Amino acid sequence: MRILVTGAAGMIGVKLVQRLSTGHLGSRKITALHLVDVWEPKPVTVPGARVTTEACDLAAPEAIPRWIGERPDVVFHLAAVVSAEAEADFEKGYKVNLDGTFRLLDAIRVQGLAASYRPRFVFASSLAVFGTPLPEVIEDDFPAIPLGSYGTQKAAGELLVNDFSRKGYLDGVSLRLPVICVRPGAPNKAASGFFSSIIREPLTGREAVLPVPETIRAWHASPRAAVGFLIHAASIDLAPLGANRTLNMPGVSASVGDQIEALRRVAGNDAAALIRREHDPAIERLVGSWPKAFHPRRATALEFKAETSFDEIIRIHIEDELRGAART
């Protein structure tokens, strides 16, 4: 089978490609893997498959018809201008996140005019589609009324995936991913960065800054779980979803206090002592407006699986990023 991955150089993209480098997706053998991102993705070796990489901006999407001309069986569409940037650069956000997604979907439709073609399309959506006021626990039918341009573009993308699927042009699904935690790498400026850094930094003996009260609660899943969602979404029968191809993904609802207690259990008091409180009301206001918990019944019925505790999320980080050993 042939696979296209957009956003292949991003955090999730890199891990997805690692997983695909086994040479299989579900029970099917991979024969071609095309990886695109604004920065040229690192090539990987996939036994039995031709791997190609390409630097390309979805905002200048002349290349899209060529990618789709290869008739990939599965398209993982992860590429996006992220939340803060989409808010700061309105034009770029719409060009990449809405127009880019439309062009990708429409290239698939046009490809199908010549000869029958209906690939699986897996779209990485986001909890950012939800704006306040939110209930404590979000049900599957809760409406997506975003409060940011990124969330707006993702919500519109979900509508498009539904419509192109309904018309039979592709077989699509949109996954609203939880907050991905623990993100590997250096601390970044994202408002949500502390959710990861308060775990990641102490595990390697470094101090981390916590800008919000311990009562702040979020919906978490590990990078490994996120890759699992994407692979699962590419492999299963989507017919049970009917016309609504959008799924809230499972996860772990944890307060910052829960996170710290889990860190204490997994890595000891010394690790937890490395968290320094430094209140930032702007960050509290922002992340305090995010979803706290879901009942993702439809995704669970389709056997999408996340971690069941924050302890497990920490242990996965230690296994996948620290070669099994925390350094405290």
Added chain:
Amino acid sequence: MRILVTGAAGMIGVKLVQRLSTGHLGSRKITALHLVDVWEPKPVTVPGARVTTEACDLAAPEAIPRWIGERPDVVFHLAAVVSAEAEADFEKGYKVNLDGTFRLLDAIRVQGLAASYRPRFVFASSLAVFGTPLPEVIEDDFPAIPLGSYGTQKAAGELLVNDFSRKGYLDGVSLRLPVICVRPGAPNKAASGFFSSIIREPLTGREAVLPVPETIRAWHASPRAAVGFLIHAASIDLAPLGANRTLNMPGVSASVGDQIEALRRVAGNDAAALIRREHDPAIERLVGSWPKAFHPRRATALEFKAETSFDEIIRIHIEDELRGAART
């Protein structure tokens, strides 16, 4: 004040322009009125105002920046490829209904870069944003998950109006209009045509075909009420809406049986006897999936007003289209 109307030659557009030809919108004097549609709108005389008309397809939207360059204070965006056509011509539907709407909104944003500009933007949306399964009565927070391309494009347009408004580029509102009844003019091929023709034709002594059982129920408002919604939306303070600028409009929930009883009350048994039953399962399936009733609490709080009975809807048709006299 300067006003731009897209879709000015459509049924609602013509009636909106008639209303504007008083020379006022709310308490403000109209100084310029630009009317565009795919067919050149009929010119009207508006005391004290410069009226211009233009034939232009939103699918080839080079003209949009010129319209917006005139810095209209109010934009009524009614132009759309209708439901059946958007379903049959997928490409055209997206070009006009989604891309055209985006370009109009974005031209306003760009116009504001040079000098402060934040016009009122009134977007005609539709009940087609709702797909089954539907509750008997739809609340304001019921999610828009469309089952057609037209509804998808309208739902995406609503998201855009919210986001452009949130960013302060314009002051927008999307009105989900009821089934407009009684439509004037000849019977047409629209699946919903019978809702109007079973009233309109008997009132002038003609036979009408009813393709569905009398139990089929829909959400109705007169053309006069629809124009009232648009004018009201252009005049009021929208700040109470917060970030969600989409409103379900008020209307009358009536079954076909209710419609026929109202016709009998207003125009007599002879009129009602002109309705001939000719069952069409395809039409029944389609209109049977439409919304039956709403609790439009937010719109009602903002004093949007529709008729309160189907009798009133019929009387308005007689006043506005038959010069006050039914001919039975």
